[in-house]
Amino acid sequence: MIKNQPTFFQNQNNTEIDLTNLIQSDGVFIGINTDDFIVKYVSQNFFNIFNFDILEKSASLLFSQNNLIKLNNYVSNKRIKTVNSRIILSLELKFNDNIYKIPCNLFFSENILCIEFSSQFMINTFIFDDLNFQDMLNYVKNYTGSLKELTNNICQYISETTGFERTFYCDFLPDEHGFIRACYSNKLESLLNHHFPVSDIPMQLREVLIKNRFRLISRIDSKEVTIEGCSKELDLSFSFYRNMSPIHLQYLKNLGVTSLATYSVVLEGRLQGIFGSHSITKKYIPITILEKIQILVEEYSRKLFFCKYKKIKKNQIDFNNKLDNFIQIFEKVECNLEKIPENVFNALNEVFNTHYIFYRYNNRFEKNMKVPLEFADNILEYVNNIQNKNLIISDKLSNLSFKFEKWAKSVASGMILIKLNEDASSFIVLLRKEYIQTIKWAGSLDNCDFDNNTVGLNNSFKTWYQEVLNKCKPWLTIEYETAHYLKNKLHYIQSNNFLKLKNLNKSLSTQIFQNELLFSKIHQGIKNTYSILNTIFNLNINNHSNNDENINKFLLHENKLSSIDAKYYFENLSEKIISLVKENFYENIKINLEIEKNTTLKINQTLKISLIFHEFILISIKYSKESSVNKIISVNWSEKSNQIYFSLNDNTNLDYELINLDSKINVDFDLIRYLINQLNGTGVWNKKNGLSLKIVFEDKKNKLISNKLLI
Known part of the structure; x- marks a missing residue:
């Protein structure tokens, strides 16, 4: 087995190798200020080759005029980012009254144009x-x-x-x-x-x-050559x-x-x-x-x-149906792993070439797991200690924790784990068995000698062989990428499902709130309406639960089995409503009645008609722009061709911007909609010249023409 890297190697890994002021003696380095084309840096070997010092002198001493134009164009283009960070360019260098065309490496280090070329340029053939x-x-x-x-x-x-x-x-x-x-x-x-x-x-x-x-x-x-003129190390990445x-x-x-x-x-x-x-x-x-x-x-x-x-595309085609089937079912069951059939889970083993699969959902491991519970608990313990990592892939579990070493031969040595949430309450694990293999290495750190932080790699690159245990067959690149694809898909579905549930909860909360308001209004409206009906029928009603029974007894006593005179009903109803409005809203209103003679109102309609009348007036008061002593409510009741027409009109100036008759959610109008529907009628609203409501009922057996409310 290969030991951990010694400290010397670890220090090498932390070295800023691109920051230096040294180059190889096989190269020549010149650093030119891009503002004035004065040479600011030059390697020490420049003088030995060219026999003159160019530091702090003009670059024109070394390059021809045409070359200076080339360099200036490169600098200008670099400033507007239209050239690469490094280019190879042939430049003409003046030396011993001769012109040498030399391939040069050009790049930038901060505001310095760096030019490099071979120190062997005169003998290179x-x-x-x-x-x-x-x-x-x-x-x-x-x-x-x-x-x-x-x-x-x-x-x-x-x-x-x-x-x-x-x-x-x-x-x-x-x-x-x-x-x-x-x-x-x-x-x-x-x-x-x-x-x-x-x-x-x-x-x-x-x-x-x-x-x-x-x-x-x-x-x-x-040999290493120092770059003259440097007060600090240069970035020589290029x-x-x-x-x-x-x-x-x-x-x-x-x-x-x-x-x-x-x-x-x-x-x-x-x-x-x-x-x-x-x-x-x-x-x-x-x-x-x-x-x-x-x-x-x-x-x-x-x-x-x-x-x-x-290859990825071919693999996706080969396993597309199985992978997509899992993803589709995951979405269909709203991310509930417990509802996914076992055969669908097992299909993932074929996709990833694994031997076992198990899951944890809502802090519960699946029933009938194919792996020991202790092993699953070890996985859970490890996952709980890993933060901000939703995909874990390992071909050697014992590297993650020593606890997995005992399971390497009997259960698994490698895994792909997909976390479905940060708290690790839900995740999917795919497991791969141990794969014993022999690897041929070129060199071993075991053969390194370290003395006073000086490295001597004695024969470290002679071929040697290593038997690898407790490790699964290496994961292929395609398997890595497929795991990332699956993880991203599942997280995307989870995110959409969360938003869907969030919107549903918001909708339900709104609906509950609207219903509570509606029931509150119904309760208050019924209370007021029973008070009105009590006056109309001259009943002494104290127990609301028996109101319908008391009204029926009264009508039987008066030999009025199914209807009441419409004019008598609306006159008494109007008188009581005027009194209630004055008492509760401190406003005076006038109600004009146009009730066709000899028309009647069915007894089982009286409560609902009273509530409609009551709610219409409350809406009129609520949406008035200002209190008015001239508020007039017009009521019309008539019969024609086995149909009953009931209309209500308000003459006052209303704030129509607050009234949305097209909205399906409006508590102020919901109760009236509900009552019209209960009466099997059709209602039409209009907000021109005041607010108006026209309702049509079919008189025959109290059935309606349409149960559609046209609002």
């Missing part, structure tokens, strides 16, 4: 076949075969073009350790199928490799000749190589892998050639991206 490069680029663009074969062919092309004895492709797996998927080797041992620890390329170095995608170390014995860390140099020495070139493969902002070249001799490859190889690698990255999502 590298030959590059452009036609062969174009053929290779077209081959990569149009290739449709095996990705493994393509990767091997790119490795071979890079080695043959640059003269490096070994070129490999190292893929960074989801756990970030490196795996050599392809290797072309001539005179050097092949690294094919080797695994490399995460510490070999620390995370902060990977961030630099994403920005600075190709680099050359011509010789590991290159530098081609930035100095190397001591641990990196020792790393290369233990590999037995003299020079190294790297080309980054970046997918969606992540360092997916690198093409690396090793040589046992010094290599001075022009930066323009390395740039072309990086173009080839970028095309490979696009091909990799396409293959990756082609």
